[in-house]
Amino acid sequence: MKTRDFELTATTQGPLYPPSEAMDQHGNFVVVGKVNRPGALGADARWGAAIVAADPAPDFGTHRPHRVLEELDLGDDARTGEIVLHTLPLPLPSNNYAMLFAPEQRLDAHTVHRPSVPLHAVRYPDERLSDGPRRLPPITLRTWLQARGTVTVRWVPSDPAAEFELTMSGLLPDSLYTVMTLKAWDLRTENPTRPGPLGIPNVFITDRHGSGHYVARLPAPFPNQGNRVINVVVLWMSEQRSHAGAIGQFGLGGDVHAQLKLADNTFFDIHPT
Template sequence: MVNKSVSKSYDLTPTTQGPLYPPSEVLDADGNFIVEGYLVVPGPDGKPIRRWGRAIVAADTPVPKFGDLAAYTIVRELPARLSAADAGSVLHTLPLPLPANNYPMVFAPDQLPDADTVRRPSYPFHRTPIPDLRPEDGRKLTTPVTLGDWLGARGTLEVTVDDAARHGEFRFQFSGLIPDSLYTVMSLRAKDLDRDAPTRPGPLGVPNVFVTDEHGAAAYRAVLPNPFPDPALPGANRIISVVVLWQSYQQNYGGAIGHFGLGGDIHAQLKLPDPVFEEFVTRD
């Protein structure tokens, strides 16, 4: 019996958030987190819960043990329709070491095993110091990136599992991204956020980058072996989501998504907010 390939399409959601801590991978000019994603707030019984929202979160917000929740210190929530001032807020990288971070992960263990010892300030996106850049080399991003710009990103994903159920193809189409910029796509697997033994988030395909055109449009495709193993199998570590990341240093890191992660040198802009792909099962 020959199995038929299975496909499904998804719309990606604009965000500024990777995991919950740090609350965002983007800062404002005052050093506070700009969150478009899950806000951690007190629930009806006082215990922290998650709800999707948009807010400015204080830089000194509490940080719980990895895997636990602590309510964010919210400076103010932002409306669905941003004011001109909020839409014009200039986006910045996170400083190093990463603030409000509890993720126990080295993102590039072969390239930079001591990433947590590096010290750097926060930079406006358009002024991030690209290594070895000379003025005459023609930096392409020279104007500020605003929150309004960032949230204008759109993306679709089509996933197809082949007839033999051995490979998964991921096809993306993007618009409204930062023009003339380097991006990567991350695969989030089921155990990447395991509180006891998290696995390292990796790229969705290698080479794992794409470059937008002058209008912020792009396409990306990757084919991965056995991306959706049966979760009942020992050691199964399925892909459960994808995240589209802007590279602030405009560098590719081979088999790593970045050196520092989480707003240090990669910045989540589009993602699938909740686990998906349950309908797919692949095999070796």
């Protein structure tokens, strides 16, 4: 058996549009991830941290610089501690990815209207106080960025299957998370494939300290010629539920919020067969 370890990095970002899966209390994107800047767009965008305006997105597959309103110093605990993270409103702003994430569950996802609300105040579907819903204090950027993790990939040569084991700390406590994959064809401009879960069910619940552990096995994640897994993303689910074969009903900050992922797409040198 072969084994490789990869470091997961704290983030607020899924793809480059919308620029982030979390907003601040003023309706701007809180980006910890890759920032599109003049001369460094798309695949050349560099990792950074910034408050970015909610401008219209360019056409899918094209890029233009994000309008940066403020460069963030992630070492400034006072500043990151005053940024309270919010969901994205629906329809999703600054979005050019027309993917329907849950075609069997939410065919009308693109027509739903909802305001942006603080992550800690999202109402759980069918919630009743008598059922004891767990609530967190306001979730700040400083708290969010405490997340750490590793993903260990194990495979046997000549067997196309592979196992993924995630070990995480610093996540939000007593919370439901899911894990998704990004595949090579998910963001291509022609006939993109739908992002999917890393295993079904793809759920784990953190302990009271914010630690989590998750293991899944995929039958053929790394085909030599085909739609291979290139990233793994840990999602905090603001409605505290999972969606079986869908990563979420709305995705991209509407109901899923990337907190850990590989800083760069990878796994390209893993060839089980």
